[in-house]
Amino acid sequence: MNTYRIAVFVGSIRRESLNRRLADALIRLAPADFTFYHLKIDDLPLYNQDDEEHPTEAMQRLRREIAEADGLMIVTPEYNRSIPGLLKNAIDHGSRPSGHNAWEGKPAGMIGVSPSACGTAMAQQHLRNILAVLDVPTMAQPEAFIGYYDGLFDEAGCIGLKSRDFLQNWMNRFAAWVRLHARRVSE
Template sequence: MSQIKIAVVIGSLRKDSLNRKLALALAHLAPSDVTFEHVQIDDLPLYDQDDDAKQAESVRRLKAQIASAQGVLFVTPEYNRSVPGVLKNALDNASRPYGQSAWAGKPAGVIGVSIGPMGTSMAQQHLRNVLAYLDMPTMGQPEAYIQNKEGLFDEKGHVGEASREFLTGWVAKYVAWVKKHSA
């Protein structure tokens, strides 16, 4: 496998999202043979089974981006102890119609950052339940519940010195997971 493409799904639409910032920073820690491609989810219609026969262009685009990737990285905040609705909507849209899921078999990684000390743990657990149903082999270890503290990001938006070793190791494990499960 030469170049590896990872579809990155960010569960927040906020322009200054910490999770968007984390997703961008993680890309700088990836090996040179790995490309992170951010997928757009802000223009997806609310999932409606009546639309399965004629999916919107935005849904077809999402499914194509997932299909062309060797793995999927979910970087998500936690809203009310679960995943944001926009992320769940993307999961639902790209999994339908039944039997035509873009997610099936794609190796997944789950990570998130928040201001709280539990750092998206509940959202990640709920997401893992959904990913298991969608038949996505999901990396279990190391878990990464990141708390946004001073120094997490440097002045350029890269991962700061205090977290660089852990997050570099996490990215390396995830890339190895993708290589193992996408062969």
């Protein structure tokens, strides 16, 4: 049986991040042939083209961990109707130097939770635009713009009953997306 390694990007580093909780709860819904690892992105320097010739260990680690992934799960909040700077900084580091795009061909799914009524719709739209230029095949459906509510997570940190079927469907579709596109990349 193939095992699919999924790099998890959480766009928030807040201790009580709803998006980290969502990522961890989604991982529990994944099929047995999927493994997940969180990428550390909070130690990356601000992207500066001058640093490309002498990348830091954090920059090298990020590129290495992206290369090892069969797919990407991006779980992001929405800041000012867009993606957090932390996430954009990591994307920029992984796409450079020119001609060495670590993201290329990596199938991705995106999801996010926010206290606002529109969830993370605008952040995800901006992220789709960025990933398209980087040649990242991004799952289009089901869209998941989660507005936080009491009960989204149960006492054990799993997805609560009200949203479990929807988010299980999201995970099933994500797994199918990765299986479809990861095979193409490895052939």
